[in-house]
Amino acid sequence: GAFSDKNVGTGKTVNISGLTLSGADAGNYTLTQPTTTADITAKALTVSGITASNKVYDGNANASVSLTDNRIGGDALNASHAAANFDNKHVGVAKPVSVTGISISGTDAGNYSLASTSASSSANIAAASLTPGITANNKVYDGNNSATIASHSLTGVIGSDNVSLTGGTATFNNKNVGNAKPVSATGLSLSGADAGNYSLASTSANTTADITGASLTASATANNKTYDGNSTATIASRSLSGVIGSD
Numbered sequence: 001g002a003f004s005d006k007n008v009g010t011g012k013t014v015n016i017s018g019l020t021l022s023g024a025d026a027g028n029y030t031l032t033q034p035t036t037t038a039d040i041t042a043k044a045l046t047v048s049g050i051t052a053s054n055k056v057y058d059g060n061a062n063a064s065v066s067l068t069d070n071r072i073g074g075d076a077l078n079a080s081h082a083a084a085n086f087d088n089k090h091v092g093v094a095k096p097v098s099v100t101g102i103s104i105s106g107t108d109a110g111n112y113s114l115a116s117t118s119a120s121s122s123a124n125i126a127a128a129s130l131t132p133g134i135t136a137n138n139k140v141y142d143g144n145n146s147a148t149i150a151s152h153s154l155t156g157v158i159g160s161d162n163v164s165l166t167g168g169t170a171t172f173n174n175k176n177v178g179n180a181k182p183v184s185a186t187g188l189s190l191s192g193a194d195a196g197n198y199s200l201a202s203t204s205a206n207t208t209a210d211i212t213g214a215s216l217t218a219s220a221t222a223n224n225k226t227y228d229g230n231s232t233a234t235i236a237s238r239s240l241s242g243v244i245g246s247d
Helices: none
Strands: 009-015 035-040 043-045 047-052 065-069 078-080 083-086 092-100 103-105 112-114 119-126 128-136 149-155 164-172 178-191 198-200 205-212 217-222 235-241
Touching: 047 092, 047 119, 065 078, 065 092, 103 112, 128 164, 128 178, 128 205, 149 164, 164 205, 178 198
Parallel strands: 043 112, 128 198
Antiparallel strands: 009 035, 047 065, 078 103, 083 092, 092 119, 128 149, 164 178, 178 205, 217 235
């Protein structure tokens, strides 16, 4: 038997062929091949394979998914969806992803019915990377290479997320006076309500600052002398006030 075409319908014509006669008197008869009718009902299309892509935190819950289903091979059928979303925007592993508004289109769409217009999967949201930055205060020479962080900054924060760079210990490259001297900070960290959605590309940062000379006060004593017709004096001793440590 053969339907007139493959498509869904009711009371569709079925042409029968290949019927034959047998028996002692079969030769006394000719056979007309019959026709009949039957229905073709829509195949239930089940979207069974939902593959959600992992992503890096981007401040929203949007997800990217691909769909697979039990369609008959070669059929002109497209399955699409209206929305795919993680359960929330935050970083996590194997986070639930929901797909809604699944629909079908294409030449053969009328031969299928959707078992469901929604489906679910899971995927990861990884932390977004932030680049730390600092500025350092200039200082007057104090005999050591310690530096003070003046301000912290972050590059890569998304939208109005609440995340800040904090902490850290800063040092000059050496203790000596100089302009635009290298300053390095280590031990930097993140804080804020959205800090868990980010990671630092590095816990250290570099900048420059100046060390200016420390001021010293000089003093001296002079020897008494007997009048010799001029104003020359002999320094007896010299001293400095303000020298740091054992400099």
